Amino acid sequence: MLRAVPSAGGPPKRETIKTMSELDNQRHFWDTAGAAKTFTHPIDFAWLSRLASTARIIDYGCGYGRITGLAQQQGFASVEGVDTSARLIDRARQSHPTVSFRVLLNPPKLPYSDTSVDAVLLFAVLTCIPTDTGQQQLVTELTRVLRPGGLLYVSDLLLQTDQRNQARYQQHAETYETYGVFETDDGAICRHHTVDWLQNLLLDGFNIDTTRQVTVETMNANSANALQILAVKR
Numbered sequence: 199m200l201r202a203v204p205s206a207g208g209p210p211k212r213e214t215i216k217t218m219s220e221l222d223n224q225r226h227f228w229d230t231a232g233a234a235k236t237f238t239h240p241i242d243f244a245w246l247s248r249l250a251s252t253a254r255i256i257d258y259g260c261g262y263g264r265i266t267g268l269a270q271q272q273g274f275a276s277v278e279g280v281d282t283s284a285r286l287i288d289r290a291r292q293s294h295p296t297v298s299f300r301v302l303l304n305p306p307k308l309p310y311s312d313t314s315v316d317a318v319l320l321f322a323v324l325t326c327i328p329t330d331t332g333q334q335q336l337v338t339e340l341t342r343v344l345r346p347g348g349l350l351y352v353s354d355l356l357l358q359t360d361q362r363n364q365a366r367y368q369q370h371a372e373t374y375e376t377y378g379v380f381e382t383d384d385g386a387i388c389r390h391h392t393v394d395w396l397q398n399l400l401l402d403g404f405n406i407d408t409t410r411q412v413t414v415e416t417m418n419a420n421s422a423n424a425l426q427i428l429a430v431k432r
């Protein structure tokens with residue numbers, strides 16, 4: 199996306215705002231095969247107990263609004279789900295007609311001003327953003343919108359130790375230049391992470407408050423280990 203920036207004399211110069219690559223924004227997959235999936239990462243609302251019920255919470259990559267709806271049921275009155283998939287947002291609106299949802303056209307850019315958000319939920323989204331650069335761009339944008347002391351609750355998939363996963367990490371490591379990135383049979387390109395990678399991603403802008411490992415069912419119904427991190431914006 200291009201925007202005009204002021205210049206001293208002459209026509210305004212054009213400056214490139216960084217948008218995600220196609221690999222980091224697989225909108226077609228999430229609007230087709232991905233739109234019918236079931237997502238399962240559990241949320242522990244005790245981790246959000248320091249937030250007031252009026253806290254502004256963004257569920258980034260909300261899918262069909264599973265966690266967004268749970269947050270509303272929990273009593274949070276100002277929660278909004280955002281996602282790049284119009285199909286999943288349609289599904290979210292049908293399931294949760296009183297919750298606010300938005301389609302993101304230019305991820306990771308968010309339509310919120312600096313330091314205006316109290317908490318961001320980021321559940322099983324990094325796994326859909328395979329490149330280091332894409333993940334870093336997203337974390338930079340979340341850092342921008344969160345207020346100091348704001349919370350980032352991440353849940354994402356770890357590198358698995360079973361043979362099936364290790365074979366596919368190996369198979370695709372060279373193509374995607376990252377061990378842990380792989381192609382699924384139904385056309386997605388996903389990433390599994392080391393604990394260190396997920397924690398280091400947050401080091402610049404956040405203090406890590408709490409972590410835990412959980413077992414989840416993946417969108418293709420396999421059991422997998424995931425890491426959850428509660429981080430506090432500095």
Ligand SMILES: C[S@@+](CC[C@H](N)C(=O)[O-])C[C@H]1O[C@@H](n2cnc3c(N)ncnc32)[C@H](O)[C@@H]1O
Nearest residue numbers: 222228237259260261264282283305321322326
């Ligand atoms: C595995 S689903 C998880 C959905 C939801 N967070 C949950 O746990 O129920 C991943 C979601 O991230 C969305 N997504 C993928 N890439 C994205 C991106 N670059 N920016 C925003 N959302 C993205 C997909 O459309 C999908 O809804």
